Amino acid sequence: xxxxxxxxxxxxxxxxxxxxxxxxxxxxxxxxxxxxxxxxxxxxxxxxxxxxxxxxxxxxxxxxxxxxxxxxxxxxxxxxxxxxxxxxxxxxxxxxxxxxxxxxxxxxxxxxxxxxxxxxxxxxxxxxxxxxxxxxxxxxxxxxxxxxxxxxxxxxxxxxxxxxxxxxxxxxxxxxxxxxxxxxxxxxxxxxxxxxxxxxxxxxxxxxxxxxxxxxxxxxxxxxxxxxxxxxxxxxxxxxxxxxxxxxxxxxxxxxxxxxxxxxxxxxxxxxx
Amino acid sequence: xxxxxxxxxxxxxxxxxxxxxxxxxxxxxxxxxxxxxxxxxxxxxxxxxxxxxxxxxxxxxxxxxxxxxxxxxxxxxxxxxxxxxxxxxxxxxxxxxxxxxxxxxxxxxxxxxxxxxxxxxxxxxxxxxxxxxxxxxxxxxxxxxxxxxxxxxxxxxxxxxxxxxxxxxxxxxxxxxxxxxxxxxxxxxxxxxxxxxxxxxxxxxxxxxxxxxxxxxxxxxxxxxxxxxxxxxxxxxxxxxxxxxxxxxxxxxxxxxxxxxxxxxxxxxxxxx
Numbered sequence: 155x156x157x158x159x160x161x162x163x164x165x166x167x168x169x170x171x172x173x174x175x176x177x178x179x180x181x182x183x184x185x186x187x188x189x190x191x192x193x194x195x196x197x198x199x200x201x202x203x204x205x206x207x208x209x210x211x212x213x214x215x216x217x218x219x220x221x222x223x224x225x226x227x228x229x230x231x232x233x234x235x236x237x238x239x240x241x242x243x244x245x246x247x248x249x250x251x252x253x254x255x256x257x258x259x260x261x262x263x264x265x266x267x268x269x270x271x272x273x274x275x276x277x278x279x280x281x282x283x284x285x286x287x288x289x290x291x292x293x294x295x296x297x298x299x300x301x302x303x304x305x306x307x308x309x310x311x312x313x314x315x316x317x318x319x320x321x322x323x324x325x326x327x328x329x330x331x332x333x334x335x336x337x338x339x340x341x342x343x344x345x346x347x348x349x350x351x352x353x354x355x356x357x358x359x360x361x362x363x364x365x366x367x368x369x370x371x372x373x374x375x376x377x378x379x380x381x382x383x384x385x386x387x388x389x390x391x392x393x394x395x396x397x398x399x400x401x402x403x404x405x406x407x408x409x410x411x412x413x414x415x416x417x418x419x420x421x422x423x424x425x426x427x
Numbered sequence: 428x429x430x431x432x433x434x435x436x437x438x439x440x441x442x443x444x445x446x447x448x449x450x451x452x453x454x455x456x457x458x459x460x461x462x463x464x465x466x467x468x469x470x471x472x473x474x475x476x477x478x479x480x481x482x483x484x485x486x487x488x489x490x491x492x493x494x495x496x497x498x499x500x501x502x503x504x505x506x507x508x509x510x511x512x513x514x515x516x517x518x519x520x521x522x523x524x525x526x527x528x529x530x531x532x533x534x535x536x537x538x539x540x541x542x543x544x545x546x547x548x549x550x551x552x553x554x555x556x557x558x559x560x561x562x563x564x565x566x567x568x569x570x571x572x573x574x575x576x577x578x579x580x581x582x583x584x585x586x587x588x589x590x591x592x593x594x595x596x597x598x599x600x601x602x603x604x605x606x607x608x609x610x611x612x613x614x615x616x617x618x619x620x621x622x623x624x625x626x627x628x629x630x631x632x633x634x635x636x637x638x639x640x641x642x643x644x645x646x647x648x649x650x651x652x653x654x655x656x657x658x659x660x661x662x663x664x665x666x667x668x669x670x671x672x673x674x675x676x677x678x679x680x681x682x683x684x685x686x687x688x689x690x691x692x693x694x695x696x697x698x699x700x
Contacts, residue, residue: 204592256594256639257639260634260637260638260639261637261639262562262634262637262639263560263562264537264630286560287536287537287559287560289535289536318601319477321529324625326621326622326623326624327617327618327621327623328591328621328622330621331621337618337621340617341614344600344613344617345600345610348599348600348601348603348604348610349599349601350599350600350625351599351625351626352597352623352624352625352626353624353625353626357537361533361535364533364534364535365533366529366530366533366534366535
């Protein structure tokens with residue numbers, strides 16, 4: 155199979171490093187705004203889809219957008235809380251200011267900011283930051299995946315590890331029934347890989363990039379949930395399997411994916427097929 | 428129904444406050460030892476049951492036992508890593524120095540120490556401490572449940588919240604098949620309450636005491652996993668349903684329980700029955 159030319163190859167290492175620095179600066183900004191709201195308190199509202207939004211979500215996304223406009227005026231921005239800008243541009247930031255708003259609103263610490271920059275739809279750089287856990291992972295195309303100054307390298311899963319011991323990040327069953335009728339897919343995966351965890355999205359993806367989970371999957375989630383995942387996992391030497399996307403009425407684009415240590419991804423893919 | 432006399436009523440408030448202070452001191456000691464190992468690094472070994480143990484688990488449990496022997500020589504100690512002492516005493520500490528050793532060994536922050544003191548088998552005080560999250564909850568019989576100086580009070584679950592939205596802490600399916608043949612129980616609960624989370628035990632129980640989960644259950648776990656849970660949840664105004672225990676060959680006593688907001692517990696109990 156001949157592969158289409160990758161537009162990211164035309165971006166110099168210097169430029170990619172700069173975009174990664176911008177992504178880290180955006181995560182810094184988001185973290186500062188969020189922690190300020192934690193200290194001062196914040197309001198919580200219920201969105202039309204029954205999910206929550208807080209003052210901190212909106213303020214963090216606004217701060218990220220302002221900083222992104224200053225540092226990368228050439229890039230559009232798609233975010234969870236505010237209107238899209240420049241989505242036809244070659245470069246587009248995709249941002250979830252607070253993944254895990256329900257946790258955040260309950261004053262629990264496992265939530266985070268997800269930021270990715272895409273060039274013609276391909277991931278160039280990505281960051282997942284957990285402000286209260288002080289846990290951040292970042293990656294850039296051809297620049298590796300990192301936790302601080304520690305390079306992330308995913309060993310393949312030992313063939314001796316049985317399916318029942320494979321550590322899988324699995325969405326709750328409602329993720330398979332809310333926007334499609336895929337409950338049996340959950341049941342099949344949970345029965346074959348019973349040692350799963352159902353954690354916050356951002357934490358699950360960071361765990362997978364760090365090797366603390368062998369693989370993880372998402373089912374019909376919004377694009378910002380996966381904004382940093384592919385670049386993080388692929389730069390760590392893992393595999394990322396795009397399971398497709400569609401336009402869900404009343405929601406918009408929803409995407410599914412499976413990612414992690416290559417042989418773990420192959421095993422879980424068999425159970426989904 | 429006439430209730431058996433509760434031996435805890437014979438313990439003065441002053442004494443109960445003192446035991447709670449001791450529990451907090453033990454949690455402080457455990458946290459200090461664990462964070463010292465995080466800073467200095469630690470060794471990891473695989474136990475005969477294929478689970479992990481680190482130098483930090485053993486050192487934290489030893490430190491807790493030493494401090495407990497100094498401050499409460501009248502109490503026995505049952506812990507995950509070291510031999511039981513004084514289990515025939517009226518008062519017995521039950522300790523899991525690191526719940527979530529696999530997370531801890533992966534340098535992920537969501538793990539914690541669980542400590543409970545029992546009088547003739549009834550919980551007197553309990554603490555769950557997450558050293559890296561700086562998240563601690565504690566409770567004492569008749570003294571309330573607390574996060575720092577904030578009293579925890581669990582509202583009942585709104586009747587308008589449908590089962591599919593109830594936030595349930597649910598063990599992974601392997602928890603229902605490892606020591607019994609109860610996979611169908613998992614399937615039934617997951618289908619009726621699909622908005623579950625499968626988090627670390629200590630974090631799940633803290634979330635439940637804090638109301639960030641509506642209810643949670645454990646299935647055939649060791650006694651130390653539940654050492655602080657009943658007192659935390661009951662003192663917060665929640666319900667705790669003992670689902671029984673038995674002696675599992677090669678493991679020892681395993682226990683099951685369901686706890687959280689009273690009406691949430693009733694709903695989930697129906698699905699288990």
